[in-house]
Amino acid sequence: MNLVDQIQKDFLPKHLAIIMDGNGRWAKQKGKLRVFGHENGTKAVRRTIETCAELGIPNLTLYAFSTENWNRPKLEVEALMRLLVSSLRKELKQLVKNNIKLQAIGNLDSLPNKAKKELFEVVEKTKNNTQMTLTLALSYGSRAEIKNAVKEICNKVKNNIISIETIDESIINQHLYTQNLPDVDLLIRTSGEHRISNFLLWQIAYAELYFTDVLWPDFDKKDLYEALINYQNRERRFGKTSEQIN
Numbered sequence: 001m002n003l004v005d006q007i008q009k010d011f012l013p014k015h016l017a018i019i020m021d022g023n024g025r026w027a028k029q030k031g032k033l034r035v036f037g038h039e040n041g042t043k044a045v046r047r048t049i050e051t052c053a054e055l056g057i058p059n060l061t062l063y064a065f066s067t068e069n070w071n072r073p074k075l076e077v078e079a080l081m082r083l084l085v086s087s088l089r090k091e092l093k094q095l096v097k098n099n100i101k102l103q104a105i106g107n108l109d110s111l112p113n114k115a116k117k118e119l120f121e122v123v124e125k126t127k128n129n130t131q132m133t134l135t136l137a138l139s140y141g142s143r144a145e146i147k148n149a150v151k152e153i154c155n156k157v158k159n160n161i162i163s164i165e166t167i168d169e170s171i172i173n174q175h176l177y178t179q180n181l182p183d184v185d186l187l188i189r190t191s192g193e194h195r196i197s198n199f200l201l202w203q204i205a206y207a208e209l210y211f212t213d214v215l216w217p218d219f220d221k222k223d224l225y226e227a228l229i230n231y232q233n234r235e236r237r238f239g240k241t242s243e244q245i246n
């Protein structure tokens with residue numbers, strides 16, 4: 001049976017998140033500069049968005065740039081920002097055609113003006129799309145996100161907008177960047193690293209984690225299908241016993 005036929009369409013993750021890792025090593029293996037890996041990483045981004053849209057996965061979140069990534073060599077950071085701008089330009093048509101809404105999470109103020117402008121333009125032009133929400137995590141750090149949420153909630157308590165007693169998990173959710181997204185069901189990390197790297201710490205509380213040795217630029221449809229089939233064969237118990245689930 002084809003891999004794609006093994007995927008149960010009514011049991012797809014509602015929210016798939018991906019840590020796209022291994023661009024640098026992929027380039028190094030080919031004797032090229034790291035930027036070459038990032039350039040080819042954008043092709044894997046496009047394939048992944050297309051495949052998720054085809055399958056009907058409603059939410060896809062990609063870790064494109066972490067707060068820690070600012071510490072990379074200046075030339076690499078500049079190249080990544082340039083790639084972001086050019087990819088946004090190139091992909092707008094596809095996003096509109098496929099009814100995909102683009103949004104971004106993270107400390108977006110810290111992005112270069114050109115990147116911000118392009119990003120906000122695509123966000124604006126796709127804001128009413130309904131088939132899929134594509135979220136780019138840019139200058140994103142989960143601890144900073146949680147810290148901001150705590151500050152906002154404290155301010156609301158201080159100003160008597162909410163009371164301490166009413167603070168529950170849903171209030172915290174509402175103050176995260178991801179307030180309009182469901183919890184992550186499946187988190188994929190490529191390149192053989194087994195780390196979360198400050199990505200969606202709150203939102204992955206019950207996510208299934210999937211690690212593959214494939215380097216991000218090589219990550220293709222088949223690899224995504226394999227991850228989804230693996231996910232669908234897991235028993236998600238959410239703290240209950242196997243007997244309670246079945």
Ligand code: FPP
Pocket residue numbers: 020021022023024025026038039041042045062063064065069083084087088136191216
């Ligand atoms: C990790 O590989 C990848 C990144 C830090 C950037 C991800 C960016 C892209 C896939 C391309 C641009 C994205 C968009 C959305 C336009 P690494 O550099 O850490 O690889 P290494 O661990 O092998 O060094």
